[in-house]
Amino acid sequence: MPKPETDPTTQLDLRVDRSSPVPLYFQLSQQLEAAIEHGSLTPGSLLGNEIELAARLGLSRPTVRQAIQSLVDKGLLVRRRGVGTQVVHSQVKRPLELSSLFDDLEAAGQRPATTVLLNTVVAASAEIAAALAVAEGSEVHRVERLRLAHGEPMAYLCNHLPSGLLDLDTGQLEATGLYRLMRAAGITLHSARQSIGARAAVPAEAERLAEEEGAPLLTMQRTTFDDTGRAVEFGDHIYRPTRYSFEFQLLVRP
Amino acid sequence: MPKPETDPTTQLDLRVDRSSPVPLYFQLSQQLEAAIEHGSLTPGSLLGNEIELAARLGLSRPTVRQAIQSLVDKGLLVRRRGVGTQVVHSQVKRPLELSSLFDDLEAAGQRPATTVLLNTVVAASAEIAAALAVAEGSEVHRVERLRLAHGEPMAYLCNHLPSGLLDLDTGQLEATGLYRLMRAAGITLHSARQSIGARAAVPAEAERLAEEEGAPLLTMQRTTFDDTGRAVEFGDHIYRPTRYSFEFQLLVRP
DNA sequence: GAGTGGTCTAGACCACTGT
DNA sequence: CAGTGGTCTAGACCACTCT
Numbered sequence: 001m002p003k004p005e006t007d008p009t010t011q012l013d014l015r016v017d018r019s020s021p022v023p024l025y026f027q028l029s030q031q032l033e034a035a036i037e038h039g040s041l042t043p044g045s046l047l048g049n050e051i052e053l054a055a056r057l058g059l060s061r062p063t064v065r066q067a068i069q070s071l072v073d074k075g076l077l078v079r080r081r082g083v084g085t086q087v088v089h090s091q092v093k094r095p096l097e098l099s100s101l102f103d104d105l106e107a108a109g110q111r112p113a114t115t116v117l118l119n120t121v122v123a124a125s126a127e128i129a130a131a132l133a134v135a136e137g138s139e140v141h142r143v144e145r146l147r148l149a150h151g152e153p154m155a156y157l158c159n160h161l162p163s164g165l166l167d168l169d170t171g172q173l174e175a176t177g178l179y180r181l182m183r184a185a186g187i188t189l190h191s192a193r194q195s196i197g198a199r200a201a202v203p204a205e206a207e208r209l210a211e212e213e214g215a216p217l218l219t220m221q222r223t224t225f226d227d228t229g230r231a232v233e234f235g236d237h238i239y240r241p242t243r244y245s246f247e248f249q250l251l252v253r254p
Numbered sequence: 255m256p257k258p259e260t261d262p263t264t265q266l267d268l269r270v271d272r273s274s275p276v277p278l279y280f281q282l283s284q285q286l287e288a289a290i291e292h293g294s295l296t297p298g299s300l301l302g303n304e305i306e307l308a309a310r311l312g313l314s315r316p317t318v319r320q321a322i323q324s325l326v327d328k329g330l331l332v333r334r335r336g337v338g339t340q341v342v343h344s345q346v347k348r349p350l351e352l353s354s355l356f357d358d359l360e361a362a363g364q365r366p367a368t369t370v371l372l373n374t375v376v377a378a379s380a381e382i383a384a385a386l387a388v389a390e391g392s393e394v395h396r397v398e399r400l401r402l403a404h405g406e407p408m409a410y411l412c413n414h415l416p417s418g419l420l421d422l423d424t425g426q427l428e429a430t431g432l433y434r435l436m437r438a439a440g441i442t443l444h445s446a447r448q449s450i451g452a453r454a455a456v457p458a459e460a461e462r463l464a465e466e467e468g469a470p471l472l473t474m475q476r477t478t479f480d481d482t483g484r485a486v487e488f489g490d491h492i493y494r495p496t497r498y499s500f501e502f503q504l505l506v507r508p
Numbered sequence: 509g510a511g512t513g514g515t516c517t518a519g520a521c522c523a524c525t526g527t
Numbered sequence: 528c529a530g531t532g533g534t535c536t537a538g539a540c541c542a543c544t545c546t
Contacts, residue, residue, distance in 0.1 A: 021523095023534060043483055049512060060536045062316075065513090073327075075445050078481045081513050082544030088444065089483020097507055189506045190342065191329050197499035198452035198472040216470030218452040227332045229297055229343020245451030252443045253351055275542095277515060303531060314517045319532085335532050336525025514542075523533075 007048030008041055009056075016057055024059055028067035036076055036087055043089040047077070050085075075251045101147055101155060101237070101244075102177030110149040114174045118144035121163060128160045131223050131234040139163040145173065146208065153209045155239045165232060182232065190227040196220050196246060209240050216241055261302030262295055263310075270311055278313060282321035290330055290341055297343040301331075304339075329505045355401055355409060355491070355498075356431030364403040368428045372398035375417060382414045385477050385488040393417040397427065400462065407463045409493045419486060436486065444481040450474050450500060463494050470495055 012035050016027045035041040047053070047068075054064040068085060071077045079085045105112035122142045129136040141161040147154050159178060161168070166185045173181070182189065197219045206213045218239040226232045239245075266289050270281045289295040301307070301322075308318040322339060325331045333339045359366035376396045383390040395415040401408050413432060415422070420439045427435070436443065451473045460467045472493040480486045493499075 025534080051512095060538090062537090063535060066534090078444070079513060080544080081542065082511075084512060086482075088481070089479075097504070190332070191503060191505045193501075193503045195499050195501045196450055196472075198470045198495035200470050214468070216452045216454050218450075218472075225343075227342070228340075241452035245449050247447075247449045249445060249447045250351075251445050279515080305531095314519090316518090317516060320515090333532060334525080335523065336530075338531060510544105510546090512542100512544075515540085517537105517539080520536075521534085523531100525529105525531075527528080527530105 007052070008045045009035075009048055009053060012040055014057060016059065025063050025066035025070070028057065028059070028064065029070045032067065032071060033074075033076060036071075041087050043087050045087050046083075047085040047087070075249075097248075100177035100179040101157070103179070105147070105149055105154075112154075113148040113151075115146040115148065116143065116170045116173050117146055118142060119168055119170045119173065124160070128234060132160060132162055132231045134162055141166075141168055143168060143173065143178070149243065152243065153240065154243045155237055156205065156208050157235065157237045159233055159235045161233050162231070178233065187232055188227040189232070190225050190229075192222050192224040194220060194222045198241070205238060209238070211240060218244065218246075220246075261306070262299045263289075263302055263307060266294055268311060270313065279317050279320035279324070282311065282313070282318065283324045286321065286325060287328075287330060290325075295341050297341050299341050300337075301339040301341070329503075351502075354431035354433040355411070357433070359401070359403055359408075366408075367402040367405075369400040369402065370397065370424045370427050371400055372396060373422055373424045373427065378414070382488060386414060386416055386485045388416055395420075395422055397422060397432070399427065403497070406497065407494065408497045409491060410459065410462050411489065411491045413487055413489045415487050416485070432487065432489075441486055442481040443486070444479050444483075446476050446478040448474060448476045452495070459492060463492070465494060472498065472500075474500075 009032075012031070014028065014031055016024050018024070020027065032041065041047075050061050050064050050068065054061045057064070068077060068079070072079055076088055077085055078088055102112055102114070120142055121139050123137045124132065124134055124140045126136050128140060129138070132140065134140065140163055141159075143157075143159045143161070145157045145159075147157060166182060166187070168181070179189065198216055199219060201209070201211050201213055201215045201217050203213050205211070205217065206215060209217070211217070218241045220235070220237045220239070222233075222235045222237070223231050224233040224235075263286075266285070268282065268285055270278050272278070274281065286295065295301075304315050304318050304322065308315045311318070322331060322333070326333055330342055331339055332342055356366055356368070374396055375393050377391045378386065378388055378394045380390050382394060383392065386394065388394065394417055395413075397411075397413045397415070399411045399413075401411060420436060420441070422435070433443065452470055453473060454468045455463070455465050455471050457467050459465070459471065460469060463471070465471070472495045474489070474491045474493070476487075476489045476491070477485050478487040478489075
């Protein structure tokens, strides 16, 4: 008995352009991802097997597997031996990424504003030197910023960067986020180590953020590394918890 | 002129066991990871090219690539076109994972203790029903626990689970973490959506955690999904920020 | 037993990097 | 220019799940 036709990918207009410089597996994964987001591939639906999909597109099976695997890694698909490949139910919206507060706010439509309070070179304290793996007392950039949304202060951001890594223009810092400037300067961000906590506001912090002394604050320290393993940034940030919280999705490593 | 021998993998005793049920690429990636952790492969060192490594081990290039790629995904290696594969500098210790507080504490050698305050079935409130995607008023498990370390309260954990998913034994809940029980029950955790914030303690919370009223607290809400997309758990947790903070490493998605 | 994904091979050509 | 990783092919066999 022939199997009933239930492969939802047959309903899709999947095709690849072999003259494009975009890798074939990437073209396919993008189209599948778009179909999932658009709703053409409904959650729970079983994709047809890889061999048939490869034949239909004129691709080899490893290439199709690579496309599917990239979506599995993103959490959009689940593969089960002996069963098949399924679209995951429920929303997978924002996988955790190394996002800047600036990008977060912009994505939320909040039109963030930044006031640069300080942008100078200082001698590294013991703590900063340890975080950035530079000699204590050596020159580092220090940037202090106040981030506002809707005219209200939202966070106080203090960052230190190794000297000579990047030209930090105050105007640019007020127009965009630090990470964008670093990427634009050719720095390939690789990983970051974060610590998120909470504590009571001391008087200076309270005043900067328009809070009461002793008010709860959300804190984050982060050291960011580029792909050569250099520490490229150490941030000590304070957020008003009534205005901001950390929201993210994470995937369980298989 | 022959290239000078600088491939550090030639110094390693790499070998694969073809009679083992463990995949060849996995055997190789484990050995490379062990060499990196052990220091035999020093940060920044350039691995020899894939073809030679494959030939030396009697493997095909795709298999070697798969092994290397898994370590790239873990953040231990960096590949550059035209250059080679390098061991990343600096520590990559704990990539972010869906960890339970119990596991976190145990890993830190803190011998966590748990007191189950409540373990019962209740009707789902609107908030709980929405988080778990069940009907409002339907039966759900409610578990309230106090987590202690060194005899001091550290966190108050309130969790809701869909009814019938899991038998929640109070004794087991005091001996281990909720996630371990779920995994042991055959539930494959897939993803979670988290929100981390802060607020002031209300009187009831202050008393439970031995804090003052108004003291800053670290909060976390989390909905966990299994690989079929079902919400399997909703947690509302409160931490004493003087005793606990969220520490994790994250990788930049390429 | 039929169908699926998981693994593996032995090649090939291309794109990019650094000399 | 030589050497590297990035992509791709056309097969093969195995392990697992479900009926």
